[in-house]
Amino acid sequence: MKPPPFAYHSATSIPEAIQLLSKLENAKLLAGGQSLMAMLNLRYLHPENLVDINRIPELSGITIDQGRLRIGAMTRQQAIKASAEVKAAAPIFAETLAYVGHRQTRNRGTIGGSLCHLDPAAELPALALLHDAMVTVAGPRGERKIEMAAFIVDYMTTAVQADELVTLIEFPLWRAGHGYGFAEFARRHGDFAIAAVACLMESDSEGRMTRVAISVAGVAATAIRLTAAEAALIGKVAGPEAFAAAAACCADIAAVGDVHGSAEYRKKVAAVMLRRALTDAQSRMAKNG
Amino acid sequence: MTLHNIKLTVNGLPVEAAVDDRLTLADFLRHQLNLTGTHIGCEHGVCGACTILVDNVSARSCLMLAVQTDGLAVRTVEGLQATDGTLHPLQAAFRDNHGLQCGYCTPGMLMTLVEFLGENPQPSAADVREAISGNLCRCTGYQRIVESALDAAKRLNEQEP
Structure with a gap:
């Protein structure tokens, strides 16, 4: 037996999951299990109870309407990557999800699980932050919606309380023809990112950027928005000169170093990834602006 | 510790078993079903040695609990060859x-x-x-x-x- 002892419970509805979380001592939700099960096998965690939410069908699904992409918390990462609907409305998802683990882990891993685990190097929290996503959380006091910026509290810490679960993530979509770019550096394919940058871009008919969003994973304690770089780009003509100025903002990130890369190194890699992501975004913007 | 009764299919054959809460799918296959073709390497989802198919999609069997497979179809390396022994x-x-x-x-x-x-x-x-x-x-x-x-x-x- 690798994991420490716990009692397993399977919930078949959202109210049942909330009830179990409220009633049970020291309980953890089991979503896709691609991080939690590894942490249990390594005995980093010792929950007394596991509440499995894999048998709650209403937690899975992808819908797009009124300019919003809605993804159920238990939707598998592979299902999002493979969705033609998502690819058409928000092509950055498929591009980014190719970097999320491996096929075997994407088949089980969920978007809600990734957001709640909040690994600093994880790509999905960075995508949610990039889109100013809204996270719906259900608990014994009812439902509440949390903006992604407030959902992220600190290193691997979210605003979700112990008796709550994430049910839905809503992404406001950018207009058709927006530019997008995702660049990541890791030692091997599928490894945790040393630095990853996601960006979205819109410009006017003269090529001046009118709207830009940039998020960075793997560098600071959580995914962050690079607001200084966004502000530096607005009104400028998209191109190497503007992108170099934006990349310089990476020097000010509150970077955290570890055995895989120092804080300084991560900031330098982030600057390179930012230039690449912005260049891709520019080349992908619809030419008619 | 509680035992959970599960029913699933493994390589197309029905299986009924009683499994402990914390038994991983990998250990269940190897120790309870004696299907030792599924190998265990790192036991934390990195090495891929324990990859199997669950409802026709690949998964790490060290990152699933046996109890989670109730009602599902599991396929292991033992299920690849034809019944007459011809290799896949x-x-x-x-x-x-x-x-x-x-x-x-x-x-x-x-x-x-x-x-x-x-x-x-x-x-x-x-x-x-x-x-x-x-x-x-x-x-x-x-x-x-x-x-x-x-x-x-x-x-x-x-x-x-």
Whole structure:
């Protein structure tokens, strides 16, 4: 037996999951299990109870309407990557999800699980932050919606309380023809990112950027928005000169170093990834602006 | 500790068992069903040796609990060959192309590639390398594994009509 002892419970509805979380001592939700099960096998965690939410069908699904992409918390990462609907409305998802683990882990891993685990190097929290996503959380006091910026509290810490679960993530979509770019550096394919940058871009008919969003994973304690770089780009003509100025903002990130890369190194890699992501975004913007 | 009664199919055959809360699917297959073809390497989802199919999609059996497979269909490396013992084209390609050395990673490689070749009948070598990026091999340097996978794709395509 690798994991420490716990009692397993399977919930078949959202109210049942909330009830179990409220009633049970020291309980953890089991979503896709691609991080939690590894942490249990390594005995980093010792929950007394596991509440499995894999048998709650209403937690899975992808819908797009009124300019919003809605993804159920238990939707598998592979299902999002493979969705033609998502690819058409928000092509950055498929591009980014190719970097999320491996096929075997994407088949089980969920978007809600990734957001709640909040690994600093994880790509999905960075995508949610990039889109100013809204996270719906259900608990014994009812439902509440949390903006992604407030959902992220600190290193691997979210605003979700112990008796709550994430049910839905809503992404406001950018207009058709927006530019997008995702660049990541890791030692091997599928490894945790040393630095990853996601960006979205819109410009006017003269090529001046009118709207830009940039998020960075793997560098600071959580995914962050690079607001200084966004502000530096607005009104400028998209191109190497503007992108170099934006990349310089990476020097000010509150970077955290570890055995895989120092804080300084991560900031330098982030600057390179930012230039690449912005260049891709520019080349992908619809030419008619 | 509570025992949970589960019913599932393993390689197409019905299985009923009583499993402990914390028994991983990998340990269940090996210790309770004696299906030792599924290998266990790292036990935290990194090495890919324990890859199996659950409802026809690949998964790490060390990162699932046995109790979670109630009502599902599990396929392991033992389920690849035909009932008369004829090797699956993927297994035959690995044998003929020296796609394994010590054999430890092989069951995981095969189960990963069964899913991959089903979706990508004409992959490039680069596609194969990305597909097996979640499976570690410490013997072969991957070259022979990639060659085996490409040969298997050819064999499967010839088999199709």
